[in-house]
Amino acid sequence: MIPPLDSGAEIITIGDELLIVQVINTNQAFLAERLNAAGIDVARMTTVGDAMDPILRSFDEAWHRCRHVVVTGGLGPTHDDITKKAVTRFFETELVKDDGVRRHIEELLRRRNMPWTEAAEEQTLVPASARLLPNPLGTASGLLFEEDDRTFIVLPGVPYEMKAMVDQSVVPLLSRRPGKEAILHRTLRTAGISESALSQLIGNVEEFLDGARLAFLPAPTGVRLRISARESTPEEAERKVAAIEGRIRARAHQHIFGTGEEELEEALGKILASKRLTIAVAESCTGGLVAHRITNVSGSSAYFDRGVVTYSDRSKSELLGVPPELIAKHGAVSREVAAAMAAGVRKVSGSGIGLSTTGIAGPTGGTAEKPVGLVWIGYADQGAEFALQFRFGETRLLVKERAAQAALELVRRRVLGIE
Amino acid sequence: MIPPLDSGAEIITIGDELLIVQVINTNQAFLAERLNAAGIDVARMTTVGDAMDPILRSFDEAWHRCRHVVVTGGLGPTHDDITKKAVTRFFETELVKDDGVRRHIEELLRRRNMPWTEAAEEQTLVPASARLLPNPLGTASGLLFEEDDRTFIVLPGVPYEMKAMVDQSVVPLLSRRPGKEAILHRTLRTAGISESALSQLIGNVEEFLDGARLAFLPAPTGVRLRISARESTPEEAERKVAAIEGRIRARAHQHIFGTGEEELEEALGKILASKRLTIAVAESCTGGLVAHRITNVSGSSAYFDRGVVTYSDRSKSELLGVPPELIAKHGAVSREVAAAMAAGVRKVSGSGIGLSTTGIAGPTGGTAEKPVGLVWIGYADQGAEFALQFRFGETRLLVKERAAQAALELVRRRVLGIE
Numbered sequence: 001m002i003p004p005l006d007s008g009a010e011i012i013t014i015g016d017e018l019l020i021v022q023v024i025n026t027n028q029a030f031l032a033e034r035l036n037a038a039g040i041d042v043a044r045m046t047t048v049g050d051a052m053d054p055i056l057r058s059f060d061e062a063w064h065r066c067r068h069v070v071v072t073g074g075l076g077p078t079h080d081d082i083t084k085k086a087v088t089r090f091f092e093t094e095l096v097k098d099d100g101v102r103r104h105i106e107e108l109l110r111r112r113n114m115p116w117t118e119a120a121e122e123q124t125l126v127p128a129s130a131r132l133l134p135n136p137l138g139t140a141s142g143l144l145f146e147e148d149d150r151t152f153i154v155l156p157g158v159p160y161e162m163k164a165m166v167d168q169s170v171v172p173l174l175s176r177r178p179g180k181e182a183i184l185h186r187t188l189r190t191a192g193i194s195e196s197a198l199s200q201l202i203g204n205v206e207e208f209l210d211g212a213r214l215a216f217l218p219a220p221t222g223v224r225l226r227i228s229a230r231e232s233t234p235e236e237a238e239r240k241v242a243a244i245e246g247r248i249r250a251r252a253h254q255h256i257f258g259t260g261e262e263e264l265e266e267a268l269g270k271i272l273a274s275k276r277l278t279i280a281v282a283e284s285c286t287g288g289l290v291a292h293r294i295t296n297v298s299g300s301s302a303y304f305d306r307g308v309v310t311y312s313d314r315s316k317s318e319l320l321g322v323p324p325e326l327i328a329k330h331g332a333v334s335r336e337v338a339a340a341m342a343a344g345v346r347k348v349s350g351s352g353i354g355l356s357t358t359g360i361a362g363p364t365g366g367t368a369e370k371p372v373g374l375v376w377i378g379y380a381d382q383g384a385e386f387a388l389q390f391r392f393g394e395t396r397l398l399v400k401e402r403a404a405q406a407a408l409e410l411v412r413r414r415v416l417g418i419e
Numbered sequence: 420m421i422p423p424l425d426s427g428a429e430i431i432t433i434g435d436e437l438l439i440v441q442v443i444n445t446n447q448a449f450l451a452e453r454l455n456a457a458g459i460d461v462a463r464m465t466t467v468g469d470a471m472d473p474i475l476r477s478f479d480e481a482w483h484r485c486r487h488v489v490v491t492g493g494l495g496p497t498h499d500d501i502t503k504k505a506v507t508r509f510f511e512t513e514l515v516k517d518d519g520v521r522r523h524i525e526e527l528l529r530r531r532n533m534p535w536t537e538a539a540e541e542q543t544l545v546p547a548s549a550r551l552l553p554n555p556l557g558t559a560s561g562l563l564f565e566e567d568d569r570t571f572i573v574l575p576g577v578p579y580e581m582k583a584m585v586d587q588s589v590v591p592l593l594s595r596r597p598g599k600e601a602i603l604h605r606t607l608r609t610a611g612i613s614e615s616a617l618s619q620l621i622g623n624v625e626e627f628l629d630g631a632r633l634a635f636l637p638a639p640t641g642v643r644l645r646i647s648a649r650e651s652t653p654e655e656a657e658r659k660v661a662a663i664e665g666r667i668r669a670r671a672h673q674h675i676f677g678t679g680e681e682e683l684e685e686a687l688g689k690i691l692a693s694k695r696l697t698i699a700v701a702e703s704c705t706g707g708l709v710a711h712r713i714t715n716v717s718g719s720s721a722y723f724d725r726g727v728v729t730y731s732d733r734s735k736s737e738l739l740g741v742p743p744e745l746i747a748k749h750g751a752v753s754r755e756v757a758a759a760m761a762a763g764v765r766k767v768s769g770s771g772i773g774l775s776t777t778g779i780a781g782p783t784g785g786t787a788e789k790p791v792g793l794v795w796i797g798y799a800d801q802g803a804e805f806a807l808q809f810r811f812g813e814t815r816l817l818v819k820e821r822a823a824q825a826a827l828e829l830v831r832r833r834v835l836g837i838e
């Protein structure tokens with residue numbers, strides 16, 4: 001029984017840490033997503049450990065059955081990184097020193113104030129028959145081997161290095177290759193609505209999908225809707241995706257804050273900047289996460305001047321002017337204190353909008369009346385001052401993440417006049 | 420080149436939804452974790468789509484190289500579930516109706532108030548040569564094929580059904596098998612040192628590994644060192660790992676902040692709590708991330724009273740008392756302002772330690788003199804007030820993450836009297 005050759009791509013991720021699940025294999029999912037988006041079918045995904053024989057065997061099998069092989073992991077400079085040796089042996093070539101790579105590493109180390117080491121020297125060695133794919137964020141070059149219209153690509157396993165290289169080199173490289181159908185994916189980002197509520201709102205998708213696909217991808221901070229169409233030309237795929245997006249937006253536009261990889265803080269930042277609004281935050285249970293999210297956006301200083309993390313009762317009074325009596329009467333986790341925090345940070349900062357969080361992040365500190373997960377989000381602007389109650393579940397970090405997302409979404413809706 | 424047979428297990432997950440990343444493959448990680456914990460080495464993990472030929476080929480390859488094969492996915496009753504047909508063909512057997520399975524499904528449907536369907540009828544068919552593994556939560560039975568001391572197990576892909584079956588049937592089954600070795604992994608977490616510098620510090624690992632393994636796992640916020648030993652008894656594995664850990668600590672103890680999944684903020688929290696120290700933070704470029712990290716630890720309110728995110732120059736003066744002249748003279752990103760921020764937040768909060776960050780997170784705002792990635796971290800306590808310069812590279816989020824980690828690590832070292 002010898003089945004025929006698969007078309008498409010095989011993804012090989014290498015690392016003992018993946019087999020013992022010390023690290024979740026996010027590289028594999030990322031690569032599969034990007035290859036799919038580029039119109040390359042992923043036929044198989046394989047994970048092997050840091051040992052020569054299994055690595056060589058996985059290379060051999062993949063290269064015999066798939067048109068494209070993308071390998072990640074084990075390209076670093078230490079003794080357990082053997083992928084470079086393996087691929088050099090597999091393609092029967094040899095390691096040679098590369099001056100361009102040397103200059104790149106020298107520059108990188110200089111920028112990081114780090115000395116030249118034996119490990120750096122090791123990284124200047126590359127297989128003679130490989131084309132090199134630049135690694136702007138690290139020292140390990142990507143390696144490209146080609147035979148006719150087939151490619152064998154080796155990337156480092158450090159996720160942020162690998163991801164940058166996939167977007168800069170690998171996707172453009174593979175997208176140029178002929179014989180593909182046009183596959184188009186578009187993701188709509190939602191916040192503040194559950195998967196089932198969103199599904200009900202959108203209705204029976206079979207009525208309008210017309211051969212395309214719609215996936216609901218829930219995450220703690222919101223549901224992504226991914227539309228996928230496979231057509232014979234890019235124009236037809238675009239037309240189909242646009243029609244489906246239109247149908248979904250007609251029913252759920254107020255819940256959609258952006259598309260693709262756009263985060264809520266980016267969408268909100270654009271809105272605040274365009275309306276020339278400013279915002280200040282006062283955080284208790286989110287502990288700085290809301291400010292962190294806001295300042296993840298380049299240019300956020302145009303609308304964000306300051307935030308305070310008022311963890312203790314005393315700091316709420318000293319920094320925000322919340323009366324100690326109010327805290328004594330209602331408790332720090334209350335509608336009254338959340339609203340006073342928002343109004344207080346608005347006032348002391350001179351910002352147009354004040355936003356606050358106060359809640360029980362857990363795992364301890366909950367009571368029957370105020371359980372773990374209870375969060376009040378406060379909002380204040382020129383014309384309003386109020387707080388809304390939320391219940392977020394499970395772990396401390398999830399409570400913080402969901403509360404931060406809900407706080408940002410509350411501002412987005414308020415500023416846009418939604419609901 | 421035909422490498423020898425792998426020992427251990429291969430995990431095969433089946434489903435188109437995994438290859439297009441509509442669903443993240445949590446089943447694979449779960450299975451790997453449970454098999455490792457049961458002392459079964461996972462040698463390889465494979466994912467294929469819902470098509471007969473690739474499934475058969477993956478079975479064939481896995482069964483030829485691994486002692487145990489565990490398959491999940493594609494056992495359901497719908498048209499795209501073909502795993503049962505594939506495994507029946509692979510083991511050259513036939514599908515037969517099973518009365519026990521029928522009674523189980525009847526009972527399950529009765530409890531759920533659901534009618535008998537064609538799909539239910541289909542689920543009563545099982546391969547004649549398979550032993551059945553009960554599925555208490557669903558209709559698809561697990562399948563077990565045995566040859567000598569080798570096993571081939573097929574499980575449904577519905578996560579909660581599969582997980583229950585693994586814990587109830589698969590782990591006990593595989594744990595009973597003889598010839599298992601004791602495998603022990605231990606991870607040491609480091610911060611503030613690069614992979615290559617750490618490697619140089621530890622020296623030639625072959626001198627002391629004595630058959631065990633040491634992996635360097637770099638991430639933007641630090642390098643993990645993972646020690647793995649495989650011995651005939653748990654005691655011997657523990658002895659070997661402890662000896663290697665001792666050797667590494669003898670050379671690099673000051674860089675190791677914890678073990679396992681412990682984060683730097685947890686390690687620091689324990690130190691601060693045990694020394695009855697308190698800390699306050701003033702963040703510019705990290706934008707709240709340092710406070711977020713500190714407050715990720717349950718109980719952090721014992722040593723953390725407040726933080727401020729002073730993004731604008733004005734807020735640095737108003738909230739921290741940094742003289743506007745100082746900012747005008749040296750710039751907000753400077754040794755002087757970083758130190759004044761740390762001293763200021765210490766003073767206004769009444770905390771024992773003040774910690775600050777100010778830098779160019781980018782991607783814009785850099786100059787030749789103060790490039791993107793330049794960060795000053797300020798520190799103040801009763802006896803000291805200073806700032807250190809760092810260079811963190813590349814993207815805005817990476818600069819923030821590295822700066823936050825470096826800030827926490829600076830406090831850890833200072834409080835422990837390291838360097």
